Amino acid sequence: MDLERAFTGIAAITRYSFRKLLFSRKAVITLLVAVFVAAVMGYAGAQNVDPLHDGTDMLDTLILFFFMPVMAMIYGASLIRDEIDDKSITHVATAPLDRSFSYVGYYIPLACAVAISMFIVNTAGFLAFFAQNDLGGETLEVYLEFTVLITIGAFVYSALFLAVGVLFKKPVFFGLFYAFIWEGFIGSLPGAIQKFSVKYYLRSVGADWVDYGRMSTFEEASDPLASGLVLLGLLVFFVVLGAFVFRETELT
Numbered sequence: 001m002d003l004e005r006a007f008t009g010i011a012a013i014t015r016y017s018f019r020k021l022l023f024s025r026k027a028v029i030t031l032l033v034a035v036f037v038a039a040v041m042g043y044a045g046a047q048n049v050d051p052l053h054d055g056t057d058m059l060d061t062l063i064l065f066f067f068m069p070v071m072a073m074i075y076g077a078s079l080i081r082d083e084i085d086d087k088s089i090t091h092v093a094t095a096p097l098d099r100s101f102s103y104v105g106y107y108i109p110l111a112c113a114v115a116i117s118m119f120i121v122n123t124a125g126f127l128a129f130f131a132q133n134d135l136g137g138e139t140l141e142v143y144l145e146f147t148v149l150i151t152i153g154a155f156v157y158s159a160l161f162l163a164v165g166v167l168f169k170k171p172v173f174f175g176l177f178y179a180f181i182w183e184g185f186i187g188s189l190p191g192a193i194q195k196f197s198v199k200y201y202l203r204s205v206g207a208d209w210v211d212y213g214r215m216s217t218f219e220e221a222s223d224p225l226a227s228g229l230v231l232l233g234l235l236v237f238f239v240v241l242g243a244f245v246f247r248e249t250e251l252t
Contacts, residue, residue, distance in 0.1 A: 017105065017110065038125055041126075051130065051133035058125065063122050068154075069199070075161075076165060077162075078172060079110055080162065102246070103246040106162060112154075146210075156234055163238040183199050204227035
């Protein structure tokens with residue numbers, strides 16, 4: 001297959017999937033989560049707090065720790081599986097394009113949609129908390145650092161949950177287990193076991209950037225460069241795994 005045809009096919013599926021994600025009920029979920037985070041952080045910001053340290057901890061706990069994997073699961077786990085189940089994926093199954101390329105056409109808009117979703121949530125929480133306290137240079141630096149972290153997280157978690165969607169017939173159940181139990185519980189345990197969670201490597205990278213809150217004193221953190229390479233490796237592994245399974249799966 002020539003590259004021009006492959007890129008044309010990827011672009012077509014990317015546009016289709018991005019419109020589907022952008023105008024689905026998942027966008028409403030993003031707005032509801034943003035309102036919830038803004039309400040919680042707004043209330044916290046109105047208390048007697050240390051703006052930089054407590055605000056950073058709130059962003060870490062609410063957004064990076066909890067909603068990052070949950071939103072990626074909501075957007076990604078059923079993206080392909082729903083189309084397989086309702087037979088609307090026929091246009092992909094019958095297209096003259098290797099399904100591995102088609103899979104990439106699903107992944108790119110998914111990762112972008114999750115990144116945009118988390119950007120909205122992060123911005124809402126940040127403004128609700130820091131607008132009551134301080135919007136100086138140091139707080140804007142924290143905002144930019146978390147924006148980069150959630151963007152990295154969006155691409156890694158999207159690769160994970162999209163692969164889950166083609167590996168399991170009921171991906172939401174596994175997704176819920178992973179997002180709430182594995183990342184939420186295993187990722188919080190002391191010792192080496194937390195290294196089996198994506199969150200650990202995100203926080204290890206963040207520990208080298210963020211100067212405030214618990215993240216800045218994350219004693220179990222690995223080398224930030226090594227952690228970044230692990231995240232890249234996980235992204236590539238899950239995209240390749242998902243593309244292989246998707247190519248071999250009977251879709252019709």
